[in-house]
Structures are given as C-alpha cells and as structure tokens.
Amino acid sequence: SRGAEGAAAPPVFTWLSDGTKDSESFTAAARDQFQEELVIRPLHSGDIYASFQFRTLWDTDFLQERQKVSHYRLFPKSLGQVLSKFSVRELHISFTQGFWRTMQWGQPFIPSPPGAELWVWFHDTVSDVDGNWKELTNVLSGIFCASLNFIDLTNTVQPSASFKPLGLGNATDHRFLRYATLPREIVCTENLTPWKKLLPCGSKAGLSVLLKSEKLFHSSFHSQAVHIRPVCQDEQCTSKAWELRQTLNVVFDLYTSGQGKKEWSLFKMFSRTLTEACPLATSSKVYVDITDNPEVKLKQQTVVLGDRRTYSVFDLTRAEMFGQLRSLNLLLRDMLRPLLHAERYVAGFGLQTGEIHTVIYNNHPYRAFPVLLMDSVPWYLQLYIHTLTVTSKSRDNKPSYIHYQPAKDRHRPHLLEMLIQLPPHSMTEVTVQFERALLKWTEYTPDPNHGFYVGSSVVSALVPSMVAMNTNFTQDQPLFSSFVPVKEESSYFVRVYTEPLLVNLPTPDFSMPYNVICLTCTVVAVGYGSFYNLLTRTFQVDEPSLPLAKRLANLIRRIRGVPLLA
C-alpha cells in the first residue's frame, strides 16, 4: 500500500508545505500551484461517469486597490483581469448539455442545471452591482463563446438563502449576489475550446489531452464549469488565496457505444490514452471507483456524498504508472437510491393557465431534513402565489421560511425561496398555479411554437450522511470530495437541480399578419365606418321622387310658368 500513499493527493489546504518541496519551480511572486484529477466511476445504470477537475491556486489578492496584479503564470490572465475589474468575490459558471439523472446515476460531484448557470458574489465595495453584473456577463460571454449576454434583469434574481458563498468570508447580504440561468443555452465545441485554453497545459499534456470534443459530445451528459473563490492559504487561515477550479463532467453511454458489453477503457471513452502528466502540475491523478470491484489493488478510501467509496489511484507524475491503464472489467451492483431527488413538470392543459408541480423525494428511511427550494420563474408565467401549496404525505406542510419576490412585467422574474422540512421516506409536492401572459408580438422568440423555457428549480440541502464522515482536512482528500466545505460530520451538502420546463404560451399565427391586417381593415372600414355613418348622420324624410312622365311634365310646366305637379 506504499503505492496508495505515494499516489495520494497533497492535502488541499496544506499545499504550501507541499509546494516547498519543488520550490525551484516557484518564484516569490508566483506562488501558484496546479493540480489535475480525473475520477472515473462506473454507474449502476451501466454508464461511465468521468469527472475532471483542474485546480489552480494562487496566493495573491485581485481586489487590492494599490497592487495591480499583472504577472500571471498558471492562473489565466483573462479571468484574473475580470475578477479585479468587476470586484468579483466569487464566480461560478457552468455549461451543461443534458440532464443529470439522479435516480439512475446518483449524485454528481458538482451538480449543474441544463443550459448555462452563472452566479456571482460581488465584493461589498461595489456600488453599482447591476451595472457590474451586466458588463460581467457580456465579458464572460466573450470569454466562453456563449450567449451569456442574454442574461439581463428579466432573468436575474438575488436568492436570499440558496446560494451562499462557498469560499472564505461570511457574506450574507444578498444584494451582492446575482444568479441567472439560461436553460436554452446549447453547449458545444465552441464552448469547450475557450474553456480548455484556460488550463495551464492547454490540451497538450496531462489529463486534458483526453478532452476531445468528438468524444465528449458523444455522450449522455456533458457539463463544464469554472468556479473561482477565495480560500484559506493554510490551516490557520491567516491569509487568502484564490482558487480556480475547472471541472468537466461527462457520462458515457456504454449501452450504445459498447454494443451491450459493460467494458471500458480510456481509449474507448476518449479515443486517446494518457502519456504524461501536465509538467506544470504538482499533482496529476486518476481515480477509479472500484467499490464494486474490490480485488483491484491500489486503494484509497474516501467518503463522498455520504457514501464510502473505494478508489484505485494512478499517479501520473510517476513514470512507472504508464502502461497500467488498460481495460478494466467491472462488476456492477445496485446503488443506493439517492437520498434527495427532485423533479418538476407543468400540469394542466390549454393555453390559459397551468400549474407547476415540484416533487421532492426524501428517500432517507428515518431522518427528516430541511431543504431550501428556489424557483425563478420568468414574468410571462404569472404565478398565483395564493395557490401555493406544499404537501407531504397528503398533509399540509407549512414552510418555515418563505421569501417571495413578485415579478414585474418585462423587468424582473418571480423569485420564490422556501425552507421545507421533508419528513423521512416521503414525497413532498409543491404546486403553484400560473397564468400564461400574452406577449407583445415583438417579444416572441423566432420559434415561438417551440415554447418558452423556465429554468430549473434548485433544491439545496444538508443531507444526513449514511456514513460517518471525516472532516479533518489535513488528511488526504481528492479534489472531487472537497468542493463544498462541510462543517458537520453527520451530513453533507447536496444541491439538486430539477429539469427545466418548456411551456407553450398563447402564440398568434405569425404566418397570417397579412390576412389579419386585411381582415381588420375590412372590418373597421365596413363595420365601424358604416355604423359611425349611421349614428352621426341626420336623416330627413325624403320627397318621393316623381315618375319620369311627371318630371317631364313639370319641366314643361316650369317653362310655361304653370304651378308644378306634386
């Protein structure tokens, strides 16, 4: 088991002592460090989950007024400049194509909703948060080649409780938080390339050589994210360091690609093999979840998301590792049902009203726990908040905290946050009725009959752990297990995203404006015109016109000067 220890990652929060070992590569100014990691976990559905994490730590402060940071080594300059320009305290952005199937796949290491999600905590010195937010989204839109510029005030909310900062500092004033999702955003190669460029080794060496778009986008689920936050420099937390985590999660469908054989290899998944670690990385590791296949050597046990798993570790910085990552056959066994699971759908029919149902499952056999539900609904679904009901086990379940911010037409979405206690082994249903608004004709998208998206609702919870967890961070911790700081031993933090909704709004037949104009004009001209005429004109009794013979006779009589005939 010497291999396991040697392969173990340097403790995340004690990286400084580790860094001094190869201090010849460090200068005093660039006290930065890069770690890379790949976790491969066979899922119970027969799919393979691969999760990449790249972590750059830099002991500097972007927000200091006097000291402008201009020398970048491992930390991407484009992001560093963004952080200092917009006084960003914490930034989380994810691009996801597909929906994480919690019931089949369990919990992901880092959850993300379909489409794009961006949430940012600004520094509390920022005066014009909305202005900064607007500019920031536009800049990020350029950096990631995504349509983040579609984020505006109509889809931005300020959650009061659901999105707490994950890094250092105890910010509670949610005025400095902005959260937005673009459920329609389609993630593809053009988003992957700029994301890869942020890595110190690009896609030239290390784990990132595996990131080939033709394979990554031939999968069941693809999610890439960037998380930037301030973290402690050391255990004592005397000074601050910045952490950039780039994560990429992908689930490969072995059913379609493997013709039924449950067998995988790196080459089959990525059509590449690993040849070397990234030379700039202080640690470069591959973890393979072998909990279900315990005869493999090289083990390390870690508790992740309330489940104790066993991993086989391959340290790429050690040359003798190469030649080992061959095909690994795996036995699969049933996984635990995920303790927390949520789904959402639109009920009802017709284009006038509807009802949003959010169903949250607590599958824990005996423990109740509270969850925070956050819903951000666009203004064109006019929520009837008085119809809000929360029922668990067919009984009314009164939320202990409700934060509701009503929408303003064309300016602001609805924001609904609730703290709900989920009884053990229960299904809790949250329903709220809505009316579909009739948009102005210029407000429809180019494909109005496709429907309008409503972003995922977010369920955040501290879920009681089934396994006692060790929160002593000085111990070996792989990256994937340490993203969300955990304070309690008996529970772990989980965020579950529901599926986005596609809602049809009443849509005019846009192919008919010409007909409509013609019809309207005709109705106005014929109907209104003649009625107006009839109503305003004064009518007089008309002299009956005389027959032609009499008129001729009158003509003659007039000439003759004789009185006319009547």
Next chain:
Amino acid sequence: MGLLSDPNRRKALTNLLTRLNAPICMVCYLAAIVWFMGLAFEPFTLRTYMSENAMGSTMVEERFSSGERALSLAKEFDAHKRKAGGMPVEWLVKAMQARGLEVFTQSFSRKLPFPDENKERYMVRGTNVYGILRAPRAPRTEALVITAPCSPGNSDNQAVGLLLALAQYFRNQIFWAKDIIFLVNEHDLIGMQAWLEGYHHTNITGMEYSPLQGRAGSIQAALSLELSSDVITSLDLILEGLNGQLPNLDLANLFYAFCQKLGVLCTIQGKLQRNDWDTAEGYTHAAQTMMLMVLKQACGRSWGDHGLFLRYHIEAASIRGINGFRHYKMDVATIGRLLEGMVRKLNNLLERLHQSYFFYLLPSLSRFVSIGYYMPAFGLLAVILLLRVSFPGLDHFTFFNPSGPGVLTVLTPVVISHLTGVALYLLPVHLQEMAVEHFPVSETEAVVLTAVAIYTAGLALPHNTQRLLSGEGTEQGWKVLKLTALLYLAVLLGCTALINFSLGFVLAVTLVPITASMTPHMPKALSALAMVLLSPAFTILYCVFIYQELIEAPVSVGEGWMLFLSVISQGILDHALYGSLVYPLLALFIYPCWLMFWNILFWS
C-alpha cells in the same frame, strides 16, 4: 357604405330580400349541398404538401430490420398475456428494462356510469406500462410518444412486439433530441385517458389512477399503432379525435410521404386512393371517403387511441394495420421502418407541428380540402337562418313594440324546452337504477330507452304547458319566438361549425330547411311528420345508415335501430369517460332549440 346609409337603396335591398326571401333561401340551400358535394371533386381540391421545413428537406434513412425479433416478442407477449389474463405487467417491465428504458407503471380504475355492452365492461381496472428512452444530452423538456394497446384476444400483439423491437433499435441510436416514451396501454381509451390525465396531473372525468413517477417534459407528438391481424396488407391512417379535433395535416403528410417512399399500401377511412378522378366512380369514391370523414368527425368520439392526445395540444394519429387487400402482404420490418422514419422526422422538429392546417377534410390521402373551401358550404346554410329573420311580417320592431307579446309568452317555451333538455341530459344516467327495478331491462338498455322516452315525451310537453301558463298565444307571440329561435339556432350552429365543422354541417343540413319554413299556419300533421323526420334523433339514425352504407356493411332496419341505440349509449359513455361534448350539445342546446320550433308549429 352608401348601400346601408342611403335609405332608398336600403329599402330597395330590404324589399328584394323580403320579396325573394323564399327563392333565395332555397337557392342557398341547394348551393350549399352542391358546394359540399363539389369538395370531393379533385380539380377543386388541393394536393397535400409538407409545410414543416424541419420534416421536409431532411430525408432520413430507415435501417430498422429486426422484423423477426418483433414477431418473436409478439409471441412472447401473447403467451404472457394469456398467462396473466390481461396486461403482463412484470414481463413488460422486464422487457423494457432489458432494452435500456426507464420503466414505470400506472394503475387505474374506473367505474363506468353504466355497463358498456359493446366492449362488455363496467368496472375497469388496469395497468399502463411505459418506458422512457432518454435522449442523450437532452434536458427532458420534449418528448414523443409511441403507443400500442394491450387488447384482449389475439389482436395487437404484433403492435406491442414491434414497439419493443423499435425501442431496442432506437436505444442504440444516438441522434435522438427528444425523449421517446413507449407506452402500452390497457383497456384502450380508458387506459390512455388515465395515462394522459396522470401525465398532465388533471382529473376531468373522475378517473382513479396512481400518479406517474416518470415524465419527459412536454409531449410534441404521438403515434398510436394498432395491428389488428397477424397478416398486414395495408396501413390505415386515423385522424379523427375527440370532439372532432384533428391533428395537424403535416402528420398525415408525413405518413403519406413515408408510405410512398417505402411502397406501402396506405388507406384513409379504409379506402384506397384512386387516380381516375374524371370518372363517375372516381368521384363517388372520393365523395364516399370524404363523407366517411365527415360522419366520423361529426360523432365527436375518438376513433383511435390518438384521439385523446389532441386535447393536450399534442399532435397525434393512429396507424392501423389492416388485412384487407390480398397479394399485398407487408412484413413487420417495413412497418417498423415506416415508424422509424416518422419518429426520426418528428425528432427533427424544432417547434410543435403548426405550419400546416388544423381544419381540413380529406377526400383521399393526397388531396385535402382546407377550411377556406368548406366553410362556404356551411355559410350558405347559416345565411338562410339570418335571411329568415327578415321574412315577411316579422320586422325588427316587434321586440320593442310595447303592445307586443309579453316576455313571459316567449320565455316560457324557451325555459320549458331547456328544462326538457336538462332532463334528457341528466335523467337517463341517474334514473337507470329505478328503471332497472321496474322494467325487465339491463342498465344500458335502461339508459338508452330512458333517453328515447324523454326525447319523445318532450314533443308533448312544451306547447301544452306554456299554454297553461300564459294562455292563448298571439300572432305576435310566435313571431317573436321564431325570431329568437332562428337567431339561437344560427348562433348554435355557427359556434358548433367553428369547432367541429362536420357536426355543424350535418345538423344544419337537417335542421335548417324545416326550421326556416316553420309557421303555425302550415298543415299540422304533415309538418309535424316532417319536423320529426328531421329532428336531431332522426339525424343520428340517418347517419348510422349512411355510415353503414359507406363502409360497405349495409344493415337492415332492425339492425340499424339496434346500432342507433348503441350509438346513443356510446355517446353518453364518451361524454362521461372522455369528456366528449356531442351528447351535452345535442341534449342541452340543439334539442331544446328544435323543441322551440316544434312549439311554433303547435302555436295557437
């Protein structure tokens, strides 16, 4: 609009309309019939064309080849169905799971208001099984549905087999952008209704069902597959849904395009297409096909499992395999390829089907009559009612004349007629127990015969009671009543025709001539006979006979009468089970309106 504001010309126009009222009305009626019959004449119709770009230019390749597998699955399904004596839930769940689907079940139960003698069911209890094929990298917002019924006996086994084989084949493809739901529904429409209500979490018909566990977002389109026999020679497309709703015409175009591509014999209303439109037989054939569609649409029931989807704004059609044309045997793989092609094209859709027509009649699969062409036929009939409002002696000032008849004179027959209608609507179902106790009939017969009895009793009721209430009727009285009734009928038929053209047109054809000419001064016996023969109930009877004639299964008078009774029971059941609106429309509005005219005839 000098015509209206110039009193002289207005007067001339009024004079013309008043003087030539009857001939104009007659011409309108004949023109309406001729126009309608002309709709089936091919030069007057349009050729169908694919309007939706996403389905038109992107031709797909069909590679489905596991016809043998479908057949063996069908056999296996049949064996398990026999063993289980109904839906083989466990086997089906396993079979779907083995094909990589997320499988869910839904159980439902429904007590019918009275026993359905056609299908021999009263207490219905069943289970729907459905599997969802999750599209890779799709966020569960859109879905397509393919359904096959699990029906008793030998039929539709192949449909389930094919469904499973398709699921297996589809699962291995990577191009899906929408989730695909494979649904096997028990007890045909009742199961389908339970599933749809469960999926949309509504309850409009008092069905009891267990909530659905798995969903896949908003359903974009649905195809229902029925293979009634083991030997399939042709495929029939069924479009008529609940309340005469039709799916978007592009769905029919899609089916036709793939039939053409794969060389599959396809029919509509069970009738093949003919190319000899210029011969009398060719025209008759097209007219028969169109008439069948009109009759099916008018009766407002769902003619296949697809019909219930339409309420939820889901475009759906049923494809029924028929063994009717010899020498044309088609293998299951071909049907599979056809479905694969259709589903792939639907998968390519960016928006819901909306480009093509929602209101149309089909004289054949390749020709259609759009709403713009058929509406004038109804308009000509409706205009008769409006013209009769201005018939001689009935001028517009009757209402405002203080010396005219009291409100009571007119209101009494209106209210009594409608109360009769309410009785016709409510009593048959609610009085069945009492009827069964007192008469030696079954519940179903009790319901139908009560309906017929109330209908007949209604003929005696209104004019007698109103006379008791308000004394002798005046000349002015019946005129005002007639004016009211004419306008009422015009509005009723107009609204009906906008929603369900066929129903509106069929009712207008029979109701307009008699109502337009009704006065108390006509010969009583003859007029009464004519009125009864053209009453709504007789319209249904004629429709039954015509329908039987058109599907080439003519019936004798006795059989026709039995069919008529079963049609009534089906109508009441359709209303109770699926929310069909034809029965309440006839009972609550059309019949009372007709009674008002009946009242005029016996005005004294």
